Amino acid sequence: MEQATTATKTGNIFDWQVLSRLMQYVRPYRRVFYFLIFLTVATAALGTLRPFLIQQMVDVSIEQGDMLGLNKMFGLLLVLLVAHALVSYLQTYFGGWLGQYIVRDIRVDLYKHILNLRLKFFDRTPIGVLVTRNISDVETLSDVFSEGLAAMIGDILQLVFIMAFMFYIDWRLTLVSLSVIPLLLFSTYVFKEKVKKSFQEVRTAVANLNSFVQEHLTGMNVVQIFNNEEREFTKFKAINQEHTRANIRSVLYYSIYFPVAEVLAAVGVGLLVWYAAQGQIEGTISKGALIAFIMYNALFFRPIRQIADRFNTLQLGLVSTERLLKLLDSKELIADNGTYAPATIRGDVQFDHVWFAYNDEEWVLRDVNFSVQAGQTIAFVGATGAGKTSIINLLSRFYEINKGTIAIDGHDLREYDLKELRRHIGVVLQDVFLFAGTIKDNITLGSKDITDEQIWAAADLVGARRFIERLPGGLEYPVMERGATLSVGQRQLISFVRAMVYQPRIIILDEATSSVDSETEELIQQAIEKLMQGRTSLVIAHRLSTIQKADRIIVLDRGEIKEAGTHEELLRHGGFYQQLYQMQYR
Template sequence: MEQAKPATKTGNVFDWQVLRRLFKYVQPYKRVFYFLIFLTVATAALGTLRPFLIQQMVDVSIEQGDVAGLNKMFGLLLVLLTGHAIVSYLQTYFGGWLGQYIVRDIRVDLYQHILDLRLKFFDRTPIGQLVTRNISDVETLSDVFSEGLAAMIGDILQLVFIVSFMFYIDWRLTLISLSVIPPLLISTYVFKEKIKKSFQDVRTAVSSLNSFVQEHLTGMNVVQIFNNEAREQRKFEAINQEHTRANIRSVLYYSIYFPVAEVLAAAGVGLLVWYAAQGQIEGTISKGALIAFIMYNALFFRPIRQIADRFNTLQLGLVSTERLLKLLDSKEMIPDNGTYSPEQLRGDVQFEHAWFAYNDEDWVLRDVNFDIKAGQTYAFVGATGAGKTSIINLLSRFYEINQGTIRIDGHDLREYDLKDLRRHIGVVLQDVFLFAGTIRDNITLGKTDITDAQIWEAADLVGARRFIERLPGALDYAVMERGATLSVGQRQLISFVRAMVYQPRIIILDEATSSVDSETEELIQQAIEKLMQGRTSLVIAHRLSTIQKADQIIVLDKGEIKESGTHEELLRHQGFYANLYQMQYA
């Protein structure tokens, strides 16, 4: 489970470094932001004028029997109420508008950053955690602007205006009204500290819950195949229970704080009425002042209670912000400093003293050397974990080599522009991933210059046209998530079409026919030969029948090259490959 982390580096909600970085996203909308600040000040000012006008109506117009003055003040009050309603509407709308556009920009930046991260990052980061960052945590930030920071500033300004009017009307009643503030501030501080910790626990629990649900929905077939539903349900209930406990703790703190605040507010009103009543009897305090102070008292305690709530909204937003910034600050990406971007490749591939490890010095490849000339086909065989897939991952720079050099056409891989390098390399994997969308979308992957004619030409080549035409809508057939409505063989055929329409100079086939039946394998074997014509091909296969025509077969064991040669040469050698061949065809 993800461990709870401090809300900010300093432990203070107003970590200016975090706020400064967050406000970088405000810059494109600074006019709206300044307008929002103006609306916040205007709302605070207009909201505190009502009691003062009512005090004037009572003490001046009503006490002196001035009907014309009373009507004038009443009209002014209506204008004030209308203006306050309009300004409040604008403040709420533009606060929400600003928050949503900032959320949009942050989410785009975050997703772009995730796309650039190296695969090693995804190997050790739960997908559900990344979903939480990109959805829940980002969404929380909108409240920082719509209900957090701007509203909190408005509440503080409203308190300043209220206290100013109160002192202007009667300083004695003001001191009486403020006498309950010290215990209220103490309770607010205690509440703030407790709720901050509970919010951190809630965000951690949400992240764990998302990770668990995402992982087990993806692997639901495994859960059901092994009758593991009951055990997984118990695990889910335990994680969900922690999520519930974290939320209940925050509910508990709210349920204690707000009644305490209400009692203190009521005590303040009671003291005010008791003292003002004596002044009214003695003639030292006017009726209008008493009415105004009762109204100001209600207005005064409302923003104080809201400030605590706004503080928690801001706190929750900054907890999410720091999580997002930590992800955005991640430097786990393949450096893309290369500038070499040839229009076309020949397809020469050289591995020179290549060493690679996923973790520290737990070597997966050890001093690997081979030289593939353009247009040649090299096959790689060996036991699981021998390092075959690591070779193709390094060639596409999904991972960075630890030692040695990898060259294409004589140029170090790091000299190439990363996107341009991958544009020239086509990959067909054993585990084909299809996105929710149409057959066409899964073949072109959004590349608009690939025509339907090119798709059908490639489909004819691999023998996929027949099954595609039988689907409802053909190329417009809606593929379900991960291609669930298609057979394994159909998904594999689509991946072949996808590789062909991109016309790569280097083609990689990683167990590309291991998941299809014999009839489908025979169908696409001819297509593979056509696909590899004129292209440099790297083939990984457990079925040795698919690689017998390779120009060179490299036998790997524990990351080292044990043998290399043609099919016939390796059989004559009577080594590792020959033993593997005999076991497979015994």
């Protein structure tokens, strides 16, 4: 399980490189960003003018009995309040707007990148971690702009404006008001460090929860078949308890820090009133100054308390950004540099001294050599782990070979445009995956170029029309996730239609009939015979009865070709194939 990091990769408070990468997503909306900065400055300035105006109203207009001046100042104060409310609204709205659009763009880029990653990446990366990256981590970034960066800049500017007004009004009262600041800054620093650590633990716990829930919901049938509900529930409670503990720790730090900050703020006000009262008695401090300082004191301590929270929001956003950038920078992409894109192919296939390993030099295929002429059917047999499925994975370029060459019609696979290559190859797997949607959606996979007539033609060829027409709504019948409402045979037939609707020149069948009943198998076998006519076919099957008519059968063992020939030739040879045949029919 991937764990969340507790610091940026450079160890600095901020990783400026990560921040600069994040700001690249701001460029399309730079006008909004600049407007947001202006609004942040305006909010900070307008928010600090009120106490100063009230001080002027008291010391100038009220003390001198100037009612006209008082009315003007009161009108100006109302205008200021309305302007501050409007600017605050715009700042909040555009901060959230900018955050959401940046989140949208990053999520689109991230998902597009994930779609082009090699299957090897998914073999070792938990799906729940990728879900966390694409959903939770990306969502955290919106807070960087709405509650983090802009808000923290606004808080800092507000502190600067407040201190400027305070020193302008009375420097002595300013020093008294700031006397408790060192204690507040120290408590803020401790709070920031503690909350940062607890938030990191929360992010790790969220990733663990996502991975566990996704994996076990997908494998719920296995959990229930083996009566493992109680043990899995115990595991879930442990993971969930750790998530709760991490959140409770952050709640604890908040519950300690904010009362401490309130007490320190109250002490500051108390010292201010005590000192100002003496100045009032001695006539050295005006009433307006005292009122203004009490208001400034409240305004001053609020952004200091918030800055710690903003800081953690910003840093968590940057940590999430670093994770996302690490995923976006992953080099495990399928190389798609080929430009060869023929309108059609013959279907000649050649494996020339092919070596392949999923992990470094743990060879799955060893020096594999064979060729298939267009229109021929070649079958692969062998024990589990012999390398049969790896061959078809390589032909579709789901994985890259380590050594050797794979060619179609004499052209190296890497010369082909990847989309065009796969357009000519139809694949039917043993484990059929159907998406939530209609039967039509699962056949066309969203392609607008495929008509209903083409779907029905492929269904007629496979023999799937009858069962599809019996379903409520026919092609519009809603399929649940993974095809839960359909039988294994029905899902298999739909996968045949899905493969055939594109009219591929090369057909790959990976245990295509191993999970269906005898009646459906007979139906599929009839369809297969029609499908193979005029097409190059590569068939993997444990049931040797399904491949006896193949033009050639290749026997694999531990990644090496042991035998090759027709069914009759291999039986006469008396080797691996004969042993497999006798084991099945004994």
